[in-house]
Amino acid sequence: MDFNDSPEEAAYRAKVREWLDANATLRDPDAPRANMLDEAEGDYVQKAKDWQLTKHEAGWACLRWPKEFGGQEATAMESVIFNQEEGRYEVPPSIYGIGHGMLGPTIMAHGTDDQKKRFLPNMVKGDEVWCQLFSEPDAGSDLAGLKTSAVKDGDDWIINGQKIWTTGAQFCKWGMLVARTDPNAVKHAGLTYFIVDMEAEGVDIRPIKQMSGASGFNEVFFSDVRVPDANRLDAVGNGWRVAITTLMNERSSIGGSLGGGVGIKDLVKLAQGVEINDKPAIEDGGVRRKIADFAVRRSGLKYTGQRSLSALSQGATPGPEASIGKLVAAIMGLEMGEFGMELQGAGGILTSDEAGADPAWQHTYMAMPGLRHAGGTDEILRNIIAERVLGMPGEPRMDKEKPFKDIPSGTAR
Amino acid sequence: MNFDFSEEQKLLQQTAKEFLEENSSLVHVREIFEADAGYSKALWKGAAELGWLGVSIPEEYGGAGFGYLEAAMIAGEIGAYLAPIPFSSTVYLAAEAIKRAGDDAQKTKYLTGIASGDLVGTMATTEKVGSLTEKSINATFDGSKLSGTKLPVCDGDEADFAIVLAKEGSGLSLVVVDLDAAGVERKKLQSLDPTRAQAQLTFNDASATRLGAAGEGWDLAQDVLTRAAVLMAFEQLGCADRAFQITFDFMMNRYAFGRPIASFQSLKHRMADLYADREVARSNCYWAAWALENDHEELREAAASAKISASDALDHTTVEMIQMHGGVGYTWEYDCHLFYRRGKVLAHTLGTTDEWREKLVTKLIEDAA
Ligand SMILES: Cc1cc2nc3c(=O)[nH]c(=O)nc-3n(C[C@H](O)[C@H](O)[C@H](O)COP(=O)(O)OP(=O)(O)OC[C@H]3O[C@@H](n4cnc5c(N)ncnc54)[C@H](O)[C@@H]3O)c2cc1C
Numbered sequence: 001m002d003f004n005d006s007p008e009e010a011a012y013r014a015k016v017r018e019w020l021d022a023n024a025t026l027r028d029p030d031a032p033r034a035n036m037l038d039e040a041e042g043d044y045v046q047k048a049k050d051w052q053l054t055k056h057e058a059g060w061a062c063l064r065w066p067k068e069f070g071g072q073e074a075t076a077m078e079s080v081i082f083n084q085e086e087g088r089y090e091v092p093p094s095i096y097g098i099g100h101g102m103l104g105p106t107i108m109a110h111g112t113d114d115q116k117k118r119f120l121p122n123m124v125k126g127d128e129v130w131c132q133l134f135s136e137p138d139a140g141s142d143l144a145g146l147k148t149s150a151v152k153d154g155d156d157w158i159i160n161g162q163k164i165w166t167t168g169a170q171f172c173k174w175g176m177l178v179a180r181t182d183p184n185a186v187k188h189a190g191l192t193y194f195i196v197d198m199e200a201e202g203v204d205i206r207p208i209k210q211m212s213g214a215s216g217f218n219e220v221f222f223s224d225v226r227v228p229d230a231n232r233l234d235a236v237g238n239g240w241r242v243a244i245t246t247l248m249n250e251r252s253s254i255g256g257s258l259g260g261g262v263g264i265k266d267l268v269k270l271a272q273g274v275e276i277n278d279k280p281a282i283e284d285g286g287v288r289r290k291i292a293d294f295a296v297r298r299s300g301l302k303y304t305g306q307r308s309l310s311a312l313s314q315g316a317t318p319g320p321e322a323s324i325g326k327l328v329a330a331i332m333g334l335e336m337g338e339f340g341m342e343l344q345g346a347g348g349i350l351t352s353d354e355a356g357a358d359p360a361w362q363h364t365y366m367a368m369p370g371l372r373h374a375g376g377t378d379e380i381l382r383n384i385i386a387e388r389v390l391g392m393p394g395e396p397r398m399d400k401e402k403p404f405k406d407i408p409s410g411t412a413r
Numbered sequence: 414m415n416f417d418f419s420e421e422q423k424l425l426q427q428t429a430k431e432f433l434e435e436n437s438s439l440v441h442v443r444e445i446f447e448a449d450a451g452y453s454k455a456l457w458k459g460a461a462e463l464g465w466l467g468v469s470i471p472e473e474y475g476g477a478g479f480g481y482l483e484a485a486m487i488a489g490e491i492g493a494y495l496a497p498i499p500f501s502s503t504v505y506l507a508a509e510a511i512k513r514a515g516d517d518a519q520k521t522k523y524l525t526g527i528a529s530g531d532l533v534g535t536m537a538t539t540e541k542v543g544s545l546t547e548k549s550i551n552a553t554f555d556g557s558k559l560s561g562t563k564l565p566v567c568d569g570d571e572a573d574f575a576i577v578l579a580k581e582g583s584g585l586s587l588v589v590v591d592l593d594a595a596g597v598e599r600k601k602l603q604s605l606d607p608t609r610a611q612a613q614l615t616f617n618d619a620s621a622t623r624l625g626a627a628g629e630g631w632d633l634a635q636d637v638l639t640r641a642a643v644l645m646a647f648e649q650l651g652c653a654d655r656a657f658q659i660t661f662d663f664m665m666n667r668y669a670f671g672r673p674i675a676s677f678q679s680l681k682h683r684m685a686d687l688y689a690d691r692e693v694a695r696s697n698c699y700w701a702a703w704a705l706e707n708d709h710e711e712l713r714e715a716a717a718s719a720k721i722s723a724s725d726a727l728d729h730t731t732v733e734m735i736q737m738h739g740g741v742g743y744t745w746e747y748d749c750h751l752f753y754r755r756g757k758v759l760a761h762t763l764g765t766t767d768e769w770r771e772k773l774v775t776k777l778i779e780d781a782a
Pocket residue numbers: 131132133134135136137138139140141142164165166167168217369370371373374375376377378379380383
């Protein structure tokens with residue numbers, strides 16, 4: 001058991017630091033930071049693109065990817081080292097998580113050579129950003145219940161329907177879309193996966209205002225949108241299998257983050273600065289026990305990440321422990337936000353800092369409910385742990401045998 | 414980086430598991446439990462023969478000279494099999510205290526005795542109900558004689574010697590006392606889990622020798638408790654893993670409403686949460702094991718985190734174990750209550766979970782300054 005870098009890892013880390021030092025400024029590690037994309041402001045898209053291009057030109061982009069697509073064929077550990085180090089610097093919030101983390105790997109696994117050549121190098125360079133067109137109003141957790149249709153017309157497919165909750169669609173060039181190509185087949189068999197040009201005629205992107213007030217996601221309407229058959233990924237009817245590849249990658253990339261921009265140090269400082277019963281809150285036993293419980297979960301998550309990394313660095317795949325990350329992090333983030341507000345007493349409901357309150361807690365409180373849904377809800381994650389990790393029986397299903405068109409779905413009106 | 418146990422360490426764990434499967438069956442645990450027999454002498458002898466008692470004792474004192482990672486592997490299996498032996502008292506506490514602060518004569522006598530299986534040791538700190546503080550200590554040591562009362566002392570009725578926290582002058586010291594000596598009175602106390610028996614020890618001018626320097630007893634005791642907490646957390650995690658597995662197997666085979674109860678989502682989701690609790694605890698335990706093995710400055714924080722999360726995971730698991738078994742979970746005949754009892758006893762040994770939370774937060778505040 002050894003936490004330290006191997007000599008090769010240490011050398012690599014030094015090289016990364018040297019480059020980052022020359023190209024970015026170190027961040028104040030104690031400053032709470034907004035890490036939800038929807039909190040980003042101003043020209044963040046252009047800034048993110050510029051930073052991606054800088055990394056690309058210096059050979060630090062998509063490190064694990066094959067060289068022929070613009071990657072560096074680095075090891076998993078090297079790519080993690082780069083991310084760890086990059087996290088210590090003042091860099092724009094990434095707009096590439098979905099593309100680089102989920103969609104790129106899906107193209108690598110299921111795409112044709114032409115598709116890989118056409119799409120992957122531009123994804124690395126970053127001038128083309130990608131979004132994930134999976135969820136629909138009536139198909140979220142029940143993704144395979146989606147209804148957006150694709151009908152063959154010569155060498156094209158005609159897409160009609162609606163996607164929703166599409167993060168980043170407003171600035172994306174490409175989207176990965178799952179559509180129903182055969183409503184007479186059973187549910188999971190009638191799906192096909194497509195690459196869609198978000199600038200094509202008939203694509204209508206409308207921002208959705210989130211409960212936090214920001215608009216990180218959108219609804220996307222498709223009216224007779226033409227997609228060339230060359231942009232179909234994998235075989236007709238194979239869409240579910242391809243979608244699972246995307247989702248597996250989603251879990252591992254989302255699981256990596258700890259959720260929320262606030263940390264244990266912030267909590268200690270807050271408790272030192274406010275009072276309960278005329279004494280600093282940090283002297284209150286109840287407050288102290290709660291902080292300890294947050295700290296224990298935080299470190300537990302952090303070292304769960306290290307266990308996965310360790311498996312990666314030994315050339316093994318991370319074990320099932322990786323699946324708890326987002327579930328634990330989102331709930332804890334929400335509770336930490338609530339607790340930070342609680343400590344601020346009556347002022348805890350204020351969302352600007354004019355009155356001396358620190359609004360990072362309120363932002364966390366408003367952002368975490370979204371994280372509990374995104375990338376699989378808490379309940380779906382518990383189903384996955386129970387069924388896939390532990391091997392407990394699945395739910396009784398009413399939707400397995402019939403043609404899709406005969407299955408009830410969505411909200412009864 | 415390699416944040417995992419080595420193949421040799423995992424092999425040691427496998428051997429421990431096989432030995433305990435054979436020699437610490439729940440039937441055997443129950444025999445000790447119902448006979449109120451204190452501990453299993455046969456199992457203790459076996460553990461000594463396998464070299465477990467001296468696992469982290471240096472070879473010059475008859476030990477195996479392994480590190481703490483090996484001890485952690487064994488501790489996990491001791492917990493899984495509810496091994497009815499004074500392993501934690503002797504190995505995590507007594508041996509550790511002597512190793513850290515004993516002089517050569519003390520080391521020769523006690524470490525060699527522990528490694529060979531001849532001596533059972535324990536540590537006695539608390540004197541009454543309520544939490545352990547410096548002010549709560551009234552036992553006194555005058556340089557050669559010990560007086561006062563300690564309770565509850567785990568394995569105190571059976572141990573050959575004890576490490577005792579006592580006042581010496583204006584400070585506190587740790588002393589070693591042989592429990593068969595004149596002036597020592599032992600009284601068995603009834604407790605939740607008779608296989609981890611508790612006692613009251615009363616000293617009336619009993620002969621004792623100091624461990625380490627006068628006045629350093631409190632810090633030394635805290636240091637020993639911190640180190641012991643890491644191994645205890647592994648024991649708790651092992652116990653939780655097994656309680657979970659037994660529950661899981663039961664759920665897969667128990668049918669209600671025409672389905673295995675393992676197919677009901679309200680139960681599945683709780684099992685998923687118990688899984689997450691144990692993974693959080695396991696990761697903290699790994700961190701703590703690494704800090705202990707390397708005497709790292711993060712040890713205090715890591716040990717407290719491991720102890721807290723392992724106690725919580727074990728508490729949740731045993732409560733749910735009974736619940737998910739239905740009515741039979743509440744019977745004497747089913748083993749659920751053995752885990753429920755043992756789990757709570759382990760959570761209170763070395764200080765309660767709230768006491769560890771207090772230690773952790775004290776450290777976090779220091780770090781934030
Ligand atoms: C911030 C944010 C960003 C997102 N970004 C994207 C994106 O970029 N692309 C994209 O395609 N989607 C995106 N989503 C959509 C997200 O994946 C879905 O919201 C999620 O899968 C839940 O689907 P739903 O909203 O339809 O809720 P439903 O599936 O209708 O769920 C409603 C409730 O029922 C529960 N439920 C449903 N099925 C079960 C079951 N079998 N067992 C137990 N409980 C169940 C759910 O857990 C939930 O609590 C995003 C969502 C959010 C909040």
